[in-house]
Amino acid sequence: MNIIILGGGRVGYNLARQLVSEDKQVTVIEKSLAVAKQLANTVDCHVINDEGNSPAVLREAGIEDADFFVAVTDSDEINMISCGLVAAEFSRPVTIARVRNLDYSASRMLENPLFGINHVVNPEIETARVILRSIERGAKSNILLFDQGDLQLCDVIVPEESPFVGKPVRLMRAETDSNFLIALMNRNDEYMIPSGDTVIFAGDQLHLLGSEAELDRILEINGRHKTPIHRIAIVGGGKVSRYIADQLYQPTDEGSSIFRKMLNRFVPKRRNRVLHFIEQDYDKCKALIERYPDAHVTNADISSEGILEEGDIEGYDLLLTATGNQELNIITAMYAKKLGISRTIALVQRRGYVNMAHELGIDVVVSLNNALVNSILKIIRRGNVRSIHSISDSLFEIIEFSIEKGSPIAGKTIKDIRLPKQSLIMLVVRQDEHILPHGDFMLQMSDRVFVIARTEDIKKVEGAITGK
Numbered sequence: 001m002n003i004i005i006l007g008g009g010r011v012g013y014n015l016a017r018q019l020v021s022e023d024k025q026v027t028v029i030e031k032s033l034a035v036a037k038q039l040a041n042t043v044d045c046h047v048i049n050d051e052g053n054s055p056a057v058l059r060e061a062g063i064e065d066a067d068f069f070v071a072v073t074d075s076d077e078i079n080m081i082s083c084g085l086v087a088a089e090f091s092r093p094v095t096i097a098r099v100r101n102l103d104y105s106a107s108r109m110l111e112n113p114l115f116g117i118n119h120v121v122n123p124e125i126e127t128a129r130v131i132l133r134s135i136e137r138g139a140k141s142n143i144l145l146f147d148q149g150d151l152q153l154c155d156v157i158v159p160e161e162s163p164f165v166g167k168p169v170r171l172m173r174a175e176t177d178s179n180f181l182i183a184l185m186n187r188n189d190e191y192m193i194p195s196g197d198t199v200i201f202a203g204d205q206l207h208l209l210g211s212e213a214e215l216d217r218i219l220e221i222n223g224r225h226k227t228p229i230h231r232i233a234i235v236g237g238g239k240v241s242r243y244i245a246d247q248l249y250q251p252t253d254e255g256s257s258i259f260r261k262m263l264n265r266f267v268p269k270r271r272n273r274v275l276h277f278i279e280q281d282y283d284k285c286k287a288l289i290e291r292y293p294d295a296h297v298t299n300a301d302i303s304s305e306g307i308l309e310e311g312d313i314e315g316y317d318l319l320l321t322a323t324g325n326q327e328l329n330i331i332t333a334m335y336a337k338k339l340g341i342s343r344t345i346a347l348v349q350r351r352g353y354v355n356m357a358h359e360l361g362i363d364v365v366v367s368l369n370n371a372l373v374n375s376i377l378k379i380i381r382r383g384n385v386r387s388i389h390s391i392s393d394s395l396f397e398i399i400e401f402s403i404e405k406g407s408p409i410a411g412k413t414i415k416d417i418r419l420p421k422q423s424l425i426m427l428v429v430r431q432d433e434h435i436l437p438h439g440d441f442m443l444q445m446s447d448r449v450f451v452i453a454r455t456e457d458i459k460k461v462e463g464a465i466t467g468k
Helices: 010-021 033-042 055-061 076-089 106-111 123-136 169-176 212-221 239-248 258-264 282-291 308-312 326-338 352-359 368-380 455-466
Strands: 002-006 025-030 046-049 068-071 094-098 119-121 143-145 151-157 180-187 190-192 205-211 231-235 274-279 296-299 318-321 343-348 364-367 385-390 396-402 424-430 433-435 448-454
Touching: 002 010, 002 076, 010 025, 010 033, 010 368, 010 455, 025 033, 025 055, 033 046, 046 055, 055 076, 068 076, 068 368, 076 094, 094 368, 119 368, 123 143, 123 239, 123 343, 123 364, 123 368, 151 212, 151 352, 169 180, 169 212, 180 212, 180 424, 205 212, 205 352, 231 239, 239 274, 239 282, 274 282, 282 296, 308 326, 318 326, 326 343, 326 352, 343 352, 352 364, 364 368, 368 385, 396 455, 448 455
Parallel strands: 002 025, 002 068, 025 046, 068 094, 094 119, 231 274, 231 318, 274 296, 318 343, 343 364
Antiparallel strands: 143 151, 151 205, 180 190, 180 205, 385 396, 396 448, 424 433, 424 448
């Protein structure tokens, strides 16, 4: 597969790194010489230091043979224009544009390709989806949901007082009499798929797969009690905060925003929340008051001395920090925990901050860039590969396959399937049933199989499952 990426910033870099690790042919067009040099030195891909809105440059990048053209610069206009140029001049590539500030009607957007854009991705919307799903499930930990089923993947840091410390993984499941799976373990920033004999240490980060009820039990044993969330304080009145508030609370402006309608399709609206915004920009505060007249809005700088201690967030169930300063978001969330807020969510830009902030005691940490990269990868992965999810800053990903005619694993038991080391079939969906499979479980045609594997092994896993 041949993919051209316009923009070599954080999103372009992470996307290129993921795709190169899967042996995809990747070309990045980046106008900044410094960024282009850094990208060429760190990712094994072709880098062109030039503008992306020139047919000559696009031809040099190999656009005529490209399968996808992905525009992820910081400029909406450049992304849209470049996709329009590609669509007008070259018929083959599927175009994907990162667009943050569009407000077209849903019907116009969805019924006709806009400016030659086949897929529009919005980082704030993708991030809001992740945060909303976490809030709806108590904001206990970072959560990955599997559609139309009760199973979910969450992570927990094992505390020193946990009864599982010093015990092998197999005893954790036996002693709790629970049906769940430890899909991945992070120990001192080294990720691995544990065996039944792997001993659990304090400080280990466990990625657990199971039903919501089963995982609630495990989290409670490890000191994370389920708390109903009704009163929410939000630091920062930007786009992510407003998209979230639109779902948690009834805004007065119901307009026809395409992105609001996109979000409504994925997350149900809840209107019984109490919201409190803390925003330092006066004009943004006025807009928030007009949009959410029953919400409490405080015009203050959250970093100013005494703001948190003065009682503005006392009695709230959750504090969401969503300013444009990721370090401030982390520090504020940490301090709120010390003041007695039971649940905190912090928004960050860099994927590398996710684990660090989580280990500092923040319940949920969401990376803006990670949410966007995952949404783009889901579009690029096609055929019988339905979706993909990167796990924080690890080198592991979860891939979903559909077992189709000709698959070499149809009719085989899981123990007889040869997958690369540190790869695991963690979930099987058969019709409407979600199954945590054991070694003797036999796979059938039309099963949907979720595999966790190292990024570098995805191509091998795909070959083992599809036979291609």
